[in-house]
Amino acid sequence: MKRRDFFKNGFLTTLGLGTIGSYPVFANSPNLAKEQAKNIIFLVSDGMSAGTLNMADILLRNKEGRATKWISLYEENLVKRALMDTASANSFITDSAAAGSAWGGGMRVKNGALNIGPDGERPVPILQKFKTMGKAVGCVTSVQITHATPASFCVNNNSRNAMAEIAEDYLKLKFDVMMGGGGNFFSAEKRTDKVDLYEAYRQNGFDLVRNKADMVNANGNKPIMGVFADDGLPYAVDRVNNEELKSQVPSLAEMTKKAIEVLNKNKKGFVMQVEGGKVDWAAHGNDAPALMYDQLDFDEAVAVAMDFAVKDKETLVIITTDHGNSNPGLFGGNQASKNFEKLYTTTASNEWVLNQINSDYNASQVVDLIMAHQNIALKTADAELLLKNYRPGDNGLYNTNNLPLLPLASMQSSHNSVQWAGNNHSGDYVELAMYGPGSEKLTGFVKNFELHNFMLEACGVQKNLWT
Template sequence: MEKLAPSSRRQFLKLSGLAGAASLLTAHGATATSAPTSAACCGQAKNVIFLVADGLGHGTVALAHHWKLHNEQQPLNWIQLLEREGLRRAYQDTASASSPVTDSSAAASAWGCGHRINNGALNMTPDGVMRKPILSYAKQAGKATGLVTTCRVTHATPAGFAANAESRNLEDVIAQQYFEREVDVILGGGARHFKQKQEDGGVLDYIPRFIDKGYTFVQDSKQLSAAAQGSGPLIGLFAQSHIPYRIDRANEAMHQQVPGLEEMFRAALLRLDQAKDGFVLQVEGGRVDHAGHGNDTAAILHEFLEFDACLPIALEYVEQHPETLLVITTDHGTGGCQLNGAGPSYSDSGPALERVNQFKHSFEWLHSRFMQTKQFDAQAIQLAFGIEATAEQGAMVQAAIDAEVKYLSGVLIEAFGEQIRDLTAVGWTSGNHTAECVELYALGPGSESIPGFVHNNEMFGIMTAALGIQV
């Protein structure tokens, strides 16, 4: 990647600075709606920033919006965005080739290659043809490429922009493809897939290979902050599997050096901004989906709030670089999260938005703690939920621990779900994905061509056309 001229580099460092991004509101509380320049509304894009809150249903947006109004007296950035001049808003059909309810690999592949894919596959059409993903096209056009996620970087959504596989579960293969296809910035979890055990008992470690190719390798927040000021390709792996939930990072000392989505996003922009011919960057708030699968109210709230905090960062960049197409969306809903009416005339729904603040940890945190000790711990329940566990509840969870249940979220809901619902007023329709159509927002060159009702696989053609890439 080419370096910026010193004056331009200083301007962008001042803009981003790895500090908090400016609010979308002015000092007087009015929504910022500066008219886009002509380059921002028509013509060719140099860059694409594609922001994905994986598994974001409408109910999760409403929960977070009311929480923020109640607790911080301001609306979500997601809501403020709706008042921005030049915004293109569309309703997106998320179906896959094999089902009206998509999984993340099929949804990301639809964006990534322009074809609807069967659930579970990556950029391989139902007839078995492997389709070139968008980051490969971008690379061929001389652009830099990037993937940022709170999941494993080899997980379905980032892989949908960069990899080909019969199964999304082939994450070792996906890591190898990132190396071979030279994705310029890779930030997230999933370190275990870059150090692979071989059949002969040996270990294939890709990190030295990345370093030999000129990548900077970082493993914690401090190293990332320093590397963000540098140049060249960058790989940061901050967890063996997924990055811990934001609620756990905030309340567990051992996670304080694990960067969050905002920090990774800023670092990626600083590195990719140096690319002379532009870049394509996907940024995923991936664990919104995981909290939805687990019906974990506090976790999903804080995961989406973290994603929402990335919107001002993106908008700052777009304002300084109007040749950037910005897309903000989700791949599907998960769990059917809803803030419900509670109490007489629903008078308890507001106070519930305060009581959710007593939750300090995720179901995943409890699962890890209990499985390490093989013992139920009532004190951990008190710490996580602010709930005193009964002997009957403890016995129910202990039985699941003894049975080595893969995920304890289900039994935690069974044991404590009624109390959690009473405290939070939040209900769920399932632990699965949903078929709901979802919001898609866009700004910048190419956004004007997005129809009001868009199929997910149409976005590939819109992005490549905006970039002037022949496919």
């Protein structure tokens, strides 16, 4: 086949484009498992490369003497484990919208789209399906609740960037629990159309929660919309080392626990997505402290989900990522272990540190700042170079203040032995783990879009319900 013809005619076939309504995809027998899942908890560490999972476990074992929950599940052989591909309809390297839509809609879509197929197909998003069945549904995330991964389970939209519109869609859908950041898309002051969506949610019967106390006190008698930050939530390492943030902003595990508490009131069961979204943001910025502690923050949410599922015995837990990002790893020679130990005591992300620096700072102050919060002794020349890399302006979603994140990460590598392959998504096959009813059908290699029907089948959904 000619290369041009491959991309023109064969690319989608090569990637294994899912067709709407294809069913079942894992079981050769039409018979369902003897035990069906009443609930599903789908956990996504967004942008988690294999090195991220590995280093977080190394950190926790050596800092606290215990394994991460995810790796302990492998050690104890409590989960089925597989590899999963991550391609989109138009690339071997997916973005989060296309990756989430593969799960949410059951087919591959082009990067940037939310459950809109290459030929304009509009598959029913999976949480809408489960809501129609009478189950309680919801999402919690450490980024904007309108961001690509939660939205991919909920809505159809040509663009993941239409977050103001997605915030309006959630109002119509009236899902049971939605929590994360994204206040910029709900506030009349921040929205371009000046519509006060906060008030609209209140008037439509939602319990609007804006801080940790509000969340804890919510009784779940009304649908919950929780918005705890204008943008994404603070990085975990910054939250836990700031008393005000710690008191105001819930962790991903705390949101997960509350969501389960509320959703589990439904006698027909529930389906929820949990996203560690800022793992991806940290990887884009090559921010090692942020990456390690947000991965551990996600791991605590995994523990909450597993604790519930082990006791409940009717819950399918799915643990995975949508794609790799930047492929970080621990490298070096005799000093690598000692260097990595600096991350045990760090109290701030690179983003937080760089945001403290202003035009009045000199190189000596930069050296002192980084030593105080990250135990890294930068050379004066490096500090001077860092100051020269500050540029005014906006550099997009992951680095809104145009901070010199990558120069700092490069300087840090010789101090913490964490190195990076890049600063963007990769085409790696990724980890996939399952526990609970339905997990016995997991095979060793999975295409990402196949998980859609897998979840439906695990709950005993009739194959012709939406075809």
